[in-house]
Amino acid sequence: MTLTAPGSVQADVHARGPVPPCPARGLVCRNCGATFGLIAEHACAECFGPLEVDYDPELMKAVTREQIEAGPQNIWRYAGLLPVGQDPADRVSLDPGLTPLVRADRLAAELGITGGLWVKDDSANPTHSFKDRVVSLAATAAKGLGYRKIAAASTGNLANSVAAHAARVGIPSFVFIPSDLEPGKVVQSAVYGQTLVAVDGSYDDVNRLTSELAETDEFEDTAFVNQNVRPYYAEGSKTMGYEIAEQLGWRIPAQVVIPMASGSLLTKVDKAFRELTAAGIVEATEWTIFGAQSAGCDPIATAFDNGWDVVKPVKPTGIAKSLNIGNPADGPYALDAIRRTGGSVGRVGDDAIVQGIRDLARTTGVFAETAGGVTVAVLRQLVEDGRLDPAKETVVLNTGRASRPSTRSSRSSAPPTASSRR
Amino acid sequence: MTLTAPGSVQADVHARGPVPPCPARGLVCRNCGATFGLIAEHACAECFGPLEVDYDPELMKAVTREQIEAGPQNIWRYAGLLPVGQDPADRVSLDPGLTPLVRADRLAAELGITGGLWVKDDSANPTHSFKDRVVSLAATAAKGLGYRKIAAASTGNLANSVAAHAARVGIPSFVFIPSDLEPGKVVQSAVYGQTLVAVDGSYDDVNRLTSELAETDEFEDTAFVNQNVRPYYAEGSKTMGYEIAEQLGWRIPAQVVIPMASGSLLTKVDKAFRELTAAGIVEATEWTIFGAQSAGCDPIATAFDNGWDVVKPVKPTGIAKSLNIGNPADGPYALDAIRRTGGSVGRVGDDAIVQGIRDLARTTGVFAETAGGVTVAVLRQLVEDGRLDPAKETVVLNTGRASRPSTRSSRSSAPPTASSRR
Structure with a gap:
């Protein structure tokens, strides 16, 4: 075989x-x-x-x-x-990709974003995630x-x-x-x-x-x-960046908000934008990349806040399980892309994550996994504290579909330790 | 508002x-x-x-x-x-459609289909169904x-x-x-x-x-x-037919197997093929349409077997709940399309439906809802009893994604009665 x-x-x-x-x-x-x-x-x-x-x-x-x-x-x-x-x-290959880029005008209106807001919805892939x-x-x-x-x-x-x-x-x-x-x-x-x-x-x-x-x-x-x-x-993640640019009519958006687990996805979207520019496929422009983490697993956010070049591992907790990588392999490279483009990192707790899932579903019809809730809640935070410019066109990434909740009572399994990498 | x-x-x-x-x-x-x-x-x-x-x-x-x-x-x-x-x-609109047409060579090999087999996978729509x-x-x-x-x-x-x-x-x-x-x-x-x-x-x-x-x-x-x-x-269902033809390179497949609840989807795929032909968008060709029902809700299959023009309502049972319409509004029109194109109707029981879901997942990576299991199990039946020509190109429709099973014990709710229409 x-x-x-x-x-x-x-x-x-x-x-x-x-x-x-x-x-x-x-x-x-x-x-x-x-x-x-x-x-x-x-x-x-x-x-x-x-x-x-x-x-x-x-x-x-x-x-x-x-x-x-x-x-x-x-x-x-x-x-x-x-x-x-x-x-x-x-x-x-399952031939994934070309997932919808959804215009989120109602969410933009609620958040006061006037420059245009889009959701790249990767729940439409064959097994429903990026x-x-x-x-x-x-x-x-x-x-x-x-x-x-x-x-x-x-x-x-x-x-x-x-x-x-x-x-x-x-x-x-x-x-x-x-x-x-x-x-x-x-x-x-x-x-x-x-x-x-x-x-x-x-x-x-x-x-x-x-x-x-x-x-x-x-x-x-x-x-x-x-x-x-x-x-x-890891190079597969570049295709999310290529598609965003193509679906905008071969244009790189001014701001992108990306959830971070290992940090790889964020670095690859940035790489995709640099490649499209260098190859002359899109016009040269500036873009700003923002990272999103949960408060239960925020090693890249902490490094960003403290001006560190390295990421100190943490023991993850919280509901955003698909982002719970305590020792992110690409953390330093994600920090580099965020700092180089003038971006920032937001972190949100479990209540805000649930609210983020609700806000996205209620205003766009996209029912996201917890990582999508993290990203939308961080978007709200970044607008509220003035780090993200509401007058500029913004794209947020939803990496997968919501799972139906189990009807069993939640179990208290040990959280993954710092060296986990999923 | x-x-x-x-x-x-x-x-x-x-x-x-x-x-x-x-x-x-x-x-x-x-x-x-x-x-x-x-x-x-x-x-x-x-x-x-x-x-x-x-x-x-x-x-x-x-x-x-x-x-x-x-x-x-x-x-x-x-x-x-x-x-x-x-x-x-x-x-x-959520802007659905253009879902993958998946080449199912491994399933074709198992079933002895030599003319080519495809699965139209509508689980890739925004809310994961057609x-x-x-x-x-x-x-x-x-x-x-x-x-x-x-x-x-x-x-x-x-x-x-x-x-x-x-x-x-x-x-x-x-x-x-x-x-x-x-x-x-x-x-x-x-x-x-x-x-x-x-x-x-x-x-x-x-x-x-x-x-x-x-x-x-x-x-x-x-x-x-x-x-x-x-x-x-109902006209929205025509787009599945249009997409199949376009994704095959503007060509109508020789055989299509379609699950039937009200029967509407089947009639609209046939209508789409007729419209594309009449408009000169595809070359004129012959096609054969097969219907799929579960043994727990088979009023159209029964009418077909008996040569009836009308459909006698039944009280649905069985696991294929999304197909459990006992009094199908479009049953007579589905029968007409099937007979006019030289097709047939298959019915399969719950064990075969589960096996159909497994067969499709195991050979293509597409994890279907029960309606998809019905369609694949009926495909197997039609090949085995010689009603479907294995030497001709065939497309089967998967109308949605599998739900995660509840971990609660199954309840014995009353089945919908004959007049239900969902």
């Missing part, structure tokens, strides 16, 4: 337009600048810094609006700006790198996306979850017929286990999507 | 291309052929037959592929073929007809879509639900901040109540989306 299964053959309808060249020329360490080939590593062999995909700027410049618009109605229309998947036959974007890139890279299976540790969105991608192409996947997860959460991953491993322990225990498993002979042909193929995985 | 609220102003990005003329010239009775203006009625004043939108064929012929492709990335790209919403400023299509048309028509509020009786998808549409534009809505609904189902409609009326009774009681309320002075400015504006509501 290999990653080339019947389902991975893309139909003609998804293969519109010519195949662009691959613009990726290697991996580069974001810390020390050391360069590597397009390998399956996420940490620099020199300094253990995070590796990122490095592109040929000339190949990026060759990409045009017209090429993109003639492409498929999903993330692969941007294949000329991505590290993998130029040839439709190479893709392992994770489909990153898993499509990771799984496609995994295939190209010779892996035969994919895996992840997760308790929610990522687990569902990995299992669904594996089901689509008919390869084995392993999703590791804490054994005390609510049955309602488990069923979605389980229904795809993939391997679901319930681990007796906390989320953090599960994450540590998968890091160790990735090094064993048993899993040498398995790509852990946000571990050994993380540089490719 | 009127239906023209700040949120109903569509942004420039959604208003691409010129505004096409409205092709609707009136309503026509499908039973006796009597014609009416574009009024707010669903039953013929002459014979009580169902009213349908009547179009000017010359205006339909003026619509081109190029116009459609230059339009917005949602159902409104087909505005030139719809009864309302040509001008973006007139729309009351109801967003019909509610967008109904709410837009309601605005044009001078209504100030919208309403519906429902227990699931329709309730969520109505409440979300009202929230988007900031108008009042009334969603009537049985009081014994599971809390998890109620919260999604409730979060939109709209009026939720819990009625002490069965689904059928709720439906009867709303029919009576629609006639009262209290609700004279309220459009009940599938009652007094039903002719417009």
Whole structure:
């Protein structure tokens, strides 16, 4: 069994337009600048810094609006700006993306925003969260790198996306979850017929286990999507930035508010805007990026407030579970993007998060997960204390759909510890 | 307060291309052929037959592929073929549509289908079901007809879509639900901040109540989306047919399998194919339409098997609740489309429905609601008994996403009676 299964053959309808060249020329360490080939590593062999995909700027410049618009109605229309998947036959994908950019005039009116407000609603992806974007890139890279299976540790969105991608192409996947997860959460991953491993322990225990498993002979042909193929995985988030610009009529918005867990999504939206500008696909302009965290897990907010370059890990609490990464891998890079663009970071408590979910649903009809509530509540805070300019066009990101609440009484499971990374 | 609220102003990005003329010239009775203006009625004043939108064929012929492709990335790209919403400023809409057409090669291989198999996945709509299509048309028509509020009786998808549409534009809505609904189902409609009326009774009681309320002075400015504006509501389903043809590269598939509740969706997909052909947007070809029902609610299947022209009401049972309409309003018209195209009707029991959900998820990564399980199980049945040609290209419709199962023990609520219509 290999990653080339019947389902991975893309139909003609998804293969519109010519195949662009691959613009990726290697991996580069974001810390020390050391360069590597397009390998399956996420940490620099020199300094253990995070590796990122490095592109040929000339190949990026060759990409045009017209090429993109003639492409498929999903993330692969941007294949000329991505590290993998130029040839439709190479893709392992649910074909996510091109989710609605919703005009939020009623929310804008309530908040006093006069410059225009939009919600990028990623709950419209195939498994209903933005994770489909990153898993499509990771799984496609995994295939190209010779892996035969994919895996992840997760308790929610990522687990569902990995299992669904594996089901689509008919390869084995392993999703590791804490054994005390609510049955309602488990069923979605389980229904795809993939391997679901319930681990007796906390989320953090599960994450540590998968890091160790990735090094064993048993899993040498398995790509852990946000571990050994993380540089490719992370690039999937760029497509949210590309789509926002395209859906605004090839224009970068003046202000963007983005929820932060690892901080990766925020850095990649900023990267997408820089790439579109450098490639001449949009006109050069200035933009400001704001980060959103919950008060229960605010290490990047604290570093921002104190002017630190490094992020001090915390032990997460609170209801915004999909954002509860106490030791965010991309925290320093998120801080850099926020400071460079003149932005700021807001943090909100659980009551404000619930109110944010209600405000968004009540004024736009978008029913968001808690991360969306964090972002909308932070937007309100930023306007109220004058950090965000209400006269400028603003986009907020909703990363996934609300889950129906369990009717079981809430359980007091141990929160993930500082080293967790989901 | 009127239906023209700040949120109903569509942004420039959604208003691409010129505004096409409205092709609707009136309503026509499908039973006796009597014609009416574009009024707010669903039953013929002459014979009580169902009213349908009547179009000017010359205006339909003026619509081109190029116009459609230059339009917005949602159902409104087909505005030139719809009864309302040509001008973006007139729309009351979540802008649904252009959901993925998923190539299902692994499911095809398991079933022995060699001609190509696709799943049209409407769980990617804003509130995660195809109801967003019909509610967008109904709410837009309601605005044009001078209504100030919208309403519906429902227990699931329709309730969520109505409440979300009202929230988007900031108008009042009334969603009537049985009081014994599971809390998890109620919260999604409730979060939109709209009026939720819990009625002490069965689904059928709720439906009867709303029919009576629609006639009262209290609700004279309220459009009940599938009652007094039903002719417009129903036309929204045509967009699934248009999208299938466009996503196949402007080609009508040889075979389509469609779940049936009222039977309306099936008749409208057939109508969409006929319209595209008559307008010269696709090449003339033959297609065959198959209907899918659950064994717990199979009045159209029974009528088909017995060669009846009329449908005898049944008392629905079984897990496919969104299909449990015992007295299907469009049953005779669905039978006509199926017979005219040389199709057939399949029925499957609850065990096969669960297996259908599993088969689809396991082979495509699409996690469907029970209606999707019915359709996939019927597809298997039709192939196995030779009614569907495995050598021909086939499309199956998934009308919505799976809900997380409640962790409460299942309750034995009274099934809806034969006159229910949701």
